[in-house]
Amino acid sequence: xxxxxxxxxxxxxxxxxxxxxxxxxxxxxxxxxxxxxxxxxxxxxxxxxxxxxxxxxxxxxxxxxxxxxxxxxxxxxxxxxxxxxxxxxxxxxxxxxxxxxxxxxxxxxxxxxxxxxxxxxxxxxxxxxxxxxxxxxxxxxxxxxxxxxxxxxxxxxxxxxxxxxxxxxxxxxxxxxxxxxxxxxxxxxxxxxxxxxxxxxxxxxxxxxxxxxxxxxxxxxxxxxxxxxxxxxxxxxxxxxxxxxxxxxxxxxxxxxxxxxxxxxxxxxxxxxxxxxxxxxxxxxxxxxxxxxxxxxxxxxxxxxxxxxxxxxxxxxxxxxxxxxxxxxxxxxxxxxxxxxxxxxxxxxxxxxxxxxxxxxxxxxxxxxxxxxxxxxxxxxxxxxxxxxxxxxxxxxxxxxxxxxxxxxxxxxxxxxxxxxxxxxxxxxxxxxxxxxxxxxxxxxxxxxxxxxxxxxxxxxxxxxxxxxx
Ligand SMILES: *[C@@H]1O[C@H](CO)[C@@H](O)[C@H](O)[C@H]1NC(C)=O
Ligand SMILES: *[C@@H]1O[C@H](CO)[C@@H](O)[C@H](O)[C@H]1NC(C)=O
Ligand SMILES: *[C@@H]1O[C@H](CO)[C@@H](O)[C@H](O)[C@H]1NC(C)=O
Ligand SMILES: *[C@@H]1O[C@H](CO)[C@@H](O)[C@H](O)[C@H]1NC(C)=O
Ligand SMILES: *[C@@H]1O[C@H](CO)[C@@H](O)[C@H](O)[C@H]1NC(C)=O
Ligand SMILES: [Zn+2]
Numbered sequence: 493x494x495x496x497x498x499x500x501x502x503x504x505x506x507x508x509x510x511x512x513x514x515x516x517x518x519x520x521x522x523x524x525x526x527x528x529x530x531x532x533x534x535x536x537x538x539x540x541x542x543x544x545x546x547x548x549x550x551x552x553x554x555x556x557x558x559x560x561x562x563x564x565x566x567x568x569x570x571x572x573x574x575x576x577x578x579x580x581x582x583x584x585x586x587x588x589x590x591x592x593x594x595x596x597x598x599x600x601x602x603x604x605x606x607x608x609x610x611x612x613x614x615x616x617x618x619x620x621x622x623x624x625x626x627x628x629x630x631x632x633x634x635x636x637x638x639x640x641x642x643x644x645x646x647x648x649x650x651x652x653x654x655x656x657x658x659x660x661x662x663x664x665x666x667x668x669x670x671x672x673x674x675x676x677x678x679x680x681x682x683x684x685x686x687x688x689x690x691x692x693x694x695x696x697x698x699x700x701x702x703x704x705x706x707x708x709x710x711x712x713x714x715x716x717x718x719x720x721x722x723x724x725x726x727x728x729x730x731x732x733x734x735x736x737x738x739x740x741x742x743x744x745x746x747x748x749x750x751x752x753x754x755x756x757x758x759x760x761x762x763x764x765x766x767x768x769x770x771x772x773x774x775x776x777x778x779x780x781x782x783x784x785x786x787x788x789x790x791x792x793x794x795x796x797x798x799x800x801x802x803x804x805x806x807x808x809x810x811x812x813x814x815x816x817x818x819x820x821x822x823x824x825x826x827x828x829x830x831x832x833x834x835x836x837x838x839x840x841x842x843x844x845x846x847x848x849x850x851x852x853x854x855x856x857x858x859x860x861x862x863x864x865x866x867x868x869x870x871x872x873x874x875x876x877x878x879x880x881x882x883x884x885x886x887x888x889x890x891x892x893x894x895x896x897x898x899x900x901x902x903x904x905x906x907x908x909x910x911x912x913x914x915x916x917x918x919x920x921x922x923x924x925x926x927x928x929x930x931x932x933x934x935x936x937x938x939x940x941x942x943x944x945x946x947x948x949x950x951x952x953x954x955x956x957x958x959x960x961x962x
Contacts (some may be wrong), residue, residue, distance in 0.1 A: 493803065499931055501847050504560060506622070509638075512621060513642055513739075514680075516581070520565050521804070523538045526683060529642070529760045530783055530862040532873030532910070532920055532934060532939075533910075533920065533933055533934050534539070534908070534910070534920040534921050534922030534924055534932075535921060535922075536786075536919065536920060536921075537909060537918050537920055537921040538620050539786065539788070539789065540769035540785065540786055540871070540950075540951070540952050541789065541791075541869075541880055542786070542789070542791050543814070543865055543873070543874075543949070544876075545687065545786075545951070546791075546866075546867060546870050546871070547791055547821075548580060549683050549684065549687060549866065550683075550792070550863045550866055550867060552683045553679055553680075553683060553859050553862045553863050554679070554859065554864060555855040555858070556674075556855070556860040557675075557678075557679050557682065558675040558676075558728075558855045558859050558862065559678070559853075559855040559859045560670060560860075561671065561674065561675035561678050562667050562671040562850055562855070563668070563676060563825075563850060564590060565587055565590075565650065565667075565671035565675075566665045566666070566667050566671060566849075566850050566937075567581075567584070568581070568582055568583060568584070568586050568587045568608035569582040569663055569664075569665075570582070570583060570584075570652065570654075570659075570660065570661065570662065570663055571583070571584045571587045571650055571662040571664065571666055571717050572651065572652060572653055572654075572659065572660040572664050572702075572705075572864065573586065573621065573625055573627060573651045573699055573700045573702065573703055574621065574622065574623060574625050574658070574660035575660040575661070578627060578750075580643065581615065583660075583736050584650070584651055584699060584792045585807060586935050587650050588610065588628055588630055588697075589652065591630045591650060591674065591678070592608060592610055592630050592680075592699045592950075594678055594681075595608040595630060595632040595678070595681055595695070596608050598632065598678075598681045598682050598685040599632060599685065601635065601685050601686050601770075602685040603633055603686075605635050605637075605688065606632055606633065606634045606635075606681070606685050607632070607633050607635075608630070608631070608633075609630075609631050609633070609712075610628050610629070610630050610631075610633045611628065611629060611631070611710075611714070611831040612626050612627050612629060612710065613626075613627060613710055614627075614701070615636055615700065615706050616624055618659045618703075618704065619703060620657040620702070620703040621658075621700075621703050621704070621706075622658045626693055627699045627700040627707050627710065628699055628707070628806045629696055629697065629698050629699060629708075629710065629711050630650070630696070630697040630706045631694055631695065631696045631697075632681050632685075632694070632695040633692060633693070633694050633695075634681070634684060634685060634689060634692065634693045634694075634695070635692050636689050636690050636691040636692040636693070637688045637689065637690060637835070638690035638691070638902065639691045639692075639805035639876075639877065639886050639902055640691070640692050640876050641692070641720070641721055642691040642692065642723055643691065643692045643693075643694055643715075643720055643721060643722050643723065643725045643804075643871045644691060644692070644693055644694070644722075644725070644726075644869055644873055645694040645695075645696055645722060645724070645726070645814075645863050646676070646677055646680055646693070646694070646695055646696070646723060646724060646725075646726045646728065646729050646730040647673070647677060647691070647695075647696035647697070647708065647725065647726070647728065647810055648670050648672070648674045648676060648677050648696075648697060648698070648729060648810075649670045649673060649674070649675020649697070649698040649699065649700075649701035649707065649708070649728070649729060649810055650670070650671070650674045650697045650698065650700045650703075651666075651670075651698075651700060651701055651702055651707075651882050652664040652665065652666025652669065652670070652671070652698060652702070652833065652848070653666070653835055653926075654836065654837045654838070654847075654863065655835065655836055655837045655838075656837075656947040657702055657703060657748050657835075658703075658846060659917065662727045662837065663837075663838050663847075664848070664913065665838065665847060665849055665850065666848050666850050667697065667732060667848050667849055667850040667852065668730055668731075668732030668733050668826075668833060668834070668848050668852065668853060669729065669730045669732075669834050669835070669848055670701070670728070670729045670730060670731075671694075671732070671850075672730065672731045672732030672733075672764065672853065672861075673727075673728035673729050673731055673860050674697050674729070674731070675732075675800070675858060675862070675867055676728045676731060676861055676862040677695045677696065677697055677728065678695070678697075678864045679859070680862060680865060680866050680869065683712060684866070684869075684870070687870075688848065689870065689873035689874065689946075690873050690874050690875075691723075691872065691873040691874075691877070692873075693869060693873055696708075696711060698711065698810050701729070701809070701810055702835075703813060705808060705809070705810055705813050707810070708727075708811075708812075709812045709813035709898065711813075712813040712814045712816070712817045712819065713813070713817065713955055714818040715820075716793055716818070720780065722814065722817075722819040723819075723820065723877055723878060723936045723954075724819075724820055724821070724863050724868075724869075724872050724954075725811060725814040725819055725820065725821035725822070725870070726783070726821075726822060726824065726868060726869065727809050727810045727811035727821060727822065727823040728823075728824045728865065729809045729810065729823060729824070729825060729862040730825045730826055730827065730829060730834070730951055731824055731826055731857075731858055732826065732829045732852075732853040732854070732857075732858055733809070733826050733833070733852050733853055733854055734826060734828075734854045734956065735828070735830065735852065735854065735856040736827075736828030736829075736830065737828070737829075737830040737831070737832065740828070742827040742828055742856065743856070743857050743860075744793060744794055744795060744860070745794065745795050745797055745827045746778055746795070746797065746824055746825075746826070746827065746861050747795055747797050747799050747824065747825050747826070747827055748783060748784070748796050748797065748798050748799060748823070748824055748859075749798065749799045749801055749802060749803050749823040749824075749825065750776050750777055750779070750780035750798050750800065750801075750822050751774070751776050751801065751802040751803070751815055751891075751913060752771055752774060752776070752800060752801075752896055753765065753774060754774045754775065754776070754815075754818070755815050755816050755818075756815075756816070756817075756818040757960065760960070760962065761962060762794055763958045764960050764961065765960055768958060769940070770940075770960060772800075772846060772916070772940075773940060773955075773957040774820075774941075774957075775820040775878070776815065776820045776822065778820070778878070778942065778954045778955050778956070778957060779820040779821075779822060779954055780798045781798070781917055781954070781955070782811060782868070782871075782872070782954035782955070783796055783799050783822065783864070783868040784796040784917065785917070785918075786867055786868055786871045787863075787864040787865075787867045789867075791867055792860055792863040792864045792867055793860055794860045794863070794864050796864060797827070798916070799902075802815070804829075804857075806827070809823050810823075811823045824861060824864070824865070826857070826876070830846075830852070832844060832846050833846070833848050833849070833852050834848055835848075836848065851921060856869065868955060870927075872954070874947065874949060874951040875945065875946075875947050875952055875953040876902045876903040876945035876946070876947050876951075876953050876954060877900065877902070877945065878903075878944070878945070878953050878954045878955070878956045879897045879898070879900065879903070879906065879943045879944065879945050879953065879956040880897065880898045880900070881896075881959065882895060882896070882897040882942075882943055882956045882957065882958050882959060883895070883896050883897070883899055883935060883958055883959060884941070885959045891933075891934075891935045892931050892932065892933055892934075892935075893931065893932045893934055893935065893939070893941055894929065894930070894931040894932075895908060895929065895930050895931075895932070895937040895941060895943055895958070896928060896958060897928055897929075897943055897956065899926070899927075899928040899930050900945055902945075902947065903926070903945035903946065903947065903953075904926065904946055904947055904948040905923065905924070905925050905926045905945075906923075906924050906925070906926070906927065906930070906943055906944065906945055906946065907921050907922060907923050907942060907943070907944050907952065908921070908922040908932055908942070908943055909921050909922075909941070909942045909943070909944060909955050910922070910932065910934065910939045910941050910942070911939065911940050912938065912939055912940075913938060913939060913940055915940075918942060918955060923946075930943075940957070941955055941957075941958075942955030942956060942957050943955065943956050944956070
């Protein structure tokens with residue numbers, strides 16, 4: 493058993509379903525039971541649960557569809573960004589057209605709410621891009637019925653590579669990296685197309701990831717230049733296998749990479765974060781806490797492990813251009829990677845099979861990852877947006893903590909959430925009603941405070957942390 497340094501740390505571990513020590517979903521369930529003593533203001537935060545519609549939708553997520561998508565994408569031989577865009581059976585163009593056709597099929601079931609766009613640009617020679625290349629993303633948009641200008645996006649990349657990142661002719665099956673992520677995107681587009689999300693959902697398949705995040709950068713900058721309000725982006729890249737390189741399996745954990753400090757803040761803002769202890773309270777971390785809270789449960793049968801970094805060492809992904817545009821974005825990746833199965837020519841060497849082959853994929857695992865994304869995405873879309881304009885009253889020295897924010901007409905009420913400053917997850921919740929100011933009898937010197945909006949339907953937004961002034 494673990495020894496907890498402080499009572500607050502114990503509370504956090506008990507309340508949270510998320511722990512690096514948790515090795516199975518069943519163990520994680522035990523973490524909800526015990527109340528803390530002495531209790532602080534408010535009550536212990538109990539993770540919000542999917543409603544009946546969301547539960548039914550997630551039951552439709554089908555490992556057989558995941559398998560069919562990965563099988564089809566692998567069948568194009570190579571999906572290297574510079575491979576053929578015109579051959580009907582081999583190369584990235586065939587993959588692009590097949591993904592587009594799938595999405596258009598889902599859109600046909602949506603009553604006109606889902607549209608599909610293939611937009612791209614010509615990337616000139618740059619590094620591993622050795623010839624001018626059309627880089628196109630395939631994006632389905634399911635327009636929100638309540639708050640259409642607020643957007644949540646789920647993505648994966650459909651390009652693949654082998655050992656030589658510029659090799660556009662030889663096989664690069666890319667089953668795990670990243671047909672698995674595209675399978676998550678397509679499966680969620682399929683099951684959600686017939687439903688009506690409150691906010692807008694975008695389902696994106698990116699190209700040009702391997703040579704420099706070109707497709708995702710094009711989409712993120714396009715959305716930013718249109719002034720779109722992207723309140724969350726979920727990137728799925730290498731979510732196809734639960735087996736480590738030593739053969740052990742870890743099928744009920746998914747890593748979620750969540751950068752700490754925002755990439756877009758000035759030095760003065762970062763210094764202010766440091767002085768008030770807000771380095772663990774960026775919008776990305778709030779999105780991460782939200783996903784861990786809503787998506788670690790019996791519906792997904794997964795533990796979401798929040799990893800405090802932008803990405804793994806030496807790696808990057810399609811969430812990064814979104815972060816650079818100021819949008820909160822996280823990355824999902826399987827818990828133990830096998831590097832013999834990534835970015836490798838298909839070959840047998842010293843009796844070891846190299847290559848990103850479909851035989852190494854676990855479709856049930858990827859289906860659970862799809863449910864983690866689905867529960868998070870739908871919960872975000874059904875809740876009001878994250879509260880805006882949150883400030884902490886600093887006009888006088890007091891042991892109380894007074895928070896003020898801008899009221900949102902779409903919020904039925906608000907909740908103040910708090911945790912001890914050294915705790916990773918929100919531990920306590922205080923319902924405060926339909927107000928735009930609340931005073932909590934707890935010192936802001938020792939606790940972190942957030943405010944989340946509650947919809948009339950009961951869905952709760954990610955928490956806002958106080959704005960960091962420029
Ligand atoms: C398309 O690719 C297939 C498989 O490599 C090949 O047999 C065929 O000749 C190609 N078609 C064209 C028009 O290049
Ligand atoms: C890139 O290819 C897509 C898909 O075929 C096409 O719609 C688009 O017009 C092309 N873009 C450019 C700049 O050629
Ligand atoms: C990688 O592939 C490209 C395209 O075929 C080729 O021009 C380049 O020489 C290759 N690089 C290596 C190191 O083999
Ligand atoms: C804290 O708030 C309580 C209740 O509003 C009030 O009675 C008390 O005076 C406040 N204390 C300080 C130091 O502001
Ligand atoms: C703040 O709380 C401390 C104990 O936690 C107490 O000693 C102090 O008097 C309080 N200050 C005010 C202004 O209430
Ligand atoms: Zn990848």
